Amino acid sequence: MTEIASPHIAKPRILVLGVQPGTPPFRIVEIDGQVVGEAKAITDVLEAAAAFGITVHDLDDPEVVRWVGGDKFTWRRH
Numbered sequence: 001m002t003e004i005a006s007p008h009i010a011k012p013r014i015l016v017l018g019v020q021p022g023t024p025p026f027r028i029v030e031i032d033g034q035v036v037g038e039a040k041a042i043t044d045v046l047e048a049a050a051a052f053g054i055t056v057h058d059l060d061d062p063e064v065v066r067w068v069g070g071d072k073f074t075w076r077r078h
Helices: 042-051
Strands: 014-020 026-031 034-039 065-067
Touching: 014 042, 026 042, 034 042
Parallel strands: 014 065
Antiparallel strands: 014 026, 026 034
């Protein structure tokens, strides 16, 4: 059986990767496929987005931000 691909697959400009060990723990942020820095809180993600001219109205919108290894509230390793 062949699956039909969706004509619209969300590829958000902002990608927030899983929590990395550190003091404090952090998440790597990519914008448009390039690593732009580390985030230790939601505000760091918003500041990185703003630096690239991206206004984020909804951090839960998968077409804007993709959270890998947890959601916007995940800032510690489990």
